[in-house]
Amino acid sequence: MFRRLLILPILIISLLLLAAPGAFAHATVVTTSPTDGQLLASTPHQVSVTFDEPVELQFGALRVFAPNGTRVDTGSPDHPAGHADQVAVGLEAASAPGTYTVAWRVVSADSHPVQGAFTFSVGAASATALHPAALNPAGSTAVGVAYGVARTVAYAAFAVLVGASAFVLAWWPAGARTRPVRLLLGSAWGGLFVATVGVLALQGPYGGGFGIGRVWDTGVVRATLSTRLGEALSVRLALLVLAAGLLAWLVARVADASRRARLLAAAAGTVLAVGTAATWAVAGHAGTGMQVALAVPVDVAHLVAMAVWFGGLALLAGIVLSRRGPADPDEKARLVRRFSPVALSCVIVLVGTGTYQSWRQVGTPSALTGTAYGRLLLVKLAGVLLLIGLGALARGWIARHRGSQTTTATATATTTTTTTAIRSLRRSVACEVAVGVCVLALTSALVNAAPARTAVAAGAGPVSASVAFDTGGPAGTGTVQVTVDPARTGTDTVHLYTLGANGAREQVLEIEASFGLAAQNIGPLPVRLRASGLGHLTGTVAVPVAGSWQLAVTVRTDDIDETVVRIPITIR
Known part of the structure; x- marks a missing residue:
């Protein structure tokens, strides 16, 4: 039996x-720099991926491939400024224009590997000669x-x-x-x-x-x-x-x-x-x-x-x-x-x-x-x-x-x-x-x-997007990156990053942001922003209903030059 x-x-x-795959995603990506699909005027100095928990790099990698499929990352990936939840690697200067592919693989805090990829373009989007199988090993x-x-x-x-x-x-x-x-x-x-x-x-x-x-x-x-x-x-x-x-x-x-x-x-x-x-x-x-x-x-x-x-x-x-x-x-x-x-x-x-x-x-x-x-x-x-x-x-x-008892008369039977x-x-x-x-x-x-x-959480947010801006003044061009976490009804955290023409974070004179939902005539809902570092502002906003919202960002680069860019954000 x-x-x-x-x-x-x-x-x-x-x-x-037999049914279980070799690896499951545990740490999730909060934001990338550049953001997925972003169009830049010039090659950034480095690329980075930020996670929702510390990750380990002993068996990790952050690789960047040029449009022709060659590696253009330099040095070894590391945690910039001691941030264990962020991984960054430098890029070669004067790289060719086109679409670049970034592939990352790290080990999450609970010992399991996580991996993924995203793209950004310099100058203009282009085709890539990179084969998908070369991005990350399947295990x-x-x-x-x-x-x-x-x-x-x-x-x-x-x-x-x-x-x-x-x-x-x-x-x-x-x-x-x-x-x-x-x-x-x-x-x-x-x-x-x-x-x-x-x-x-x-x-x-x-x-x-x-x-x-x-x-x-x-x-x-x-x-x-x-x-x-x-x-x-x-x-x-x-x-x-x-x-x-x-x-x-x-x-x-x-x-x-x-x-x-x-x-x-x-x-x-x-x-x-x-x-x-x-x-x-x-x-x-x-x-x-x-x-x-x-x-x-x-x-x-x-x-x-x-x-x-x-x-x-x-x-x-x-x-x-x-x-x-x-x-x-x-x-x-x-x-x-x-x-x-x-x-x-x-x-x-x-x-x-x-x-x-x-x-x-x-x-x-x-x-x-x-x-x-x-x-x-x-x-x-x-x-x-x-x-x-x-x-x-x-x-x-x-x-x-x-409490069963054994007696002499019934010993065998018992x-x-x-x-x-x-x-x-x-x-x-x-x-x-x-x-x-x-x-x-x-x-x-x-x-x-x-x-x-x-x-x-991985399926519900955060949501990241980016858009170029041009205030018309000297040094007035750049990119606004935004991450809304968790991109659901209720209180959401907004991260705003301002990047210069070269893709590096730069501080602008003033920046304001508000949410609006034109379909239901809601807004503007202002986002109270506070500085969190060079070219980085954070704030919170209470979003009452789900829908296709627009984030209006006002960027001022000097006393007279400013512009308003609008970024679509889907709130679930």
């Missing part, structure tokens, strides 16, 4: 790995599949290691003497260690879009170690080395240890388990976005509760309730009764922390069905509900068999009945383990997917 049940999670894991399917497998194995091994260790330490110290328990604990530790090394080796090719042959490239590994995820994985490996010593003590000494020694071991194990769980939290979705200070400990609690529950179930189904467990059926039943309230507590923690995580990553009910993350989350929630139902069956079994009941419980727990493996696979897929909030 147990072997047949394993077919289900294996099929689900395979489908998830290796083999690397993507191996990366997903390694992350799933790491989750499962962590759960079994923590949950089985806690079970043995708290309720079944004598089990540490048995070969099956030692084999399970050793395999879980080894699986987690190997999977962590695998993720560390695969992160570079995954983030950089390289082939499987670059897995053990020392330069790629060194670059990975300097990333946020690389540092977290290094800490995890160090914690696993410490855990190996505690595990050796557990299998060799816990059966005869005093209560005080077991309490000290439990405290040390808790610290190691929490620390290991934190290496996932700080380098994943919880470590970026809003409320990080709350999200990280909530994610840690979620992972530890999952591990105690799932690992305990795996030990029950695989060893305790099988022929390899205690010979006395009453002892088996006692262990199940001891584990049951802890499992229920873990479920309560999982529901509470999972609800917060779902709200943080999804945001709105429509995002549940309108994004890949939301749909995966719904499937995972269905699996969790099924687990809770199977757990209720197990608690019902405990209620029916609690033992037979208890053995049959144990077999029935083992089938129920085996089903829980099988569904739990599916939930772990879905968790791995969710970690690799763009949060629903990010996906919705």
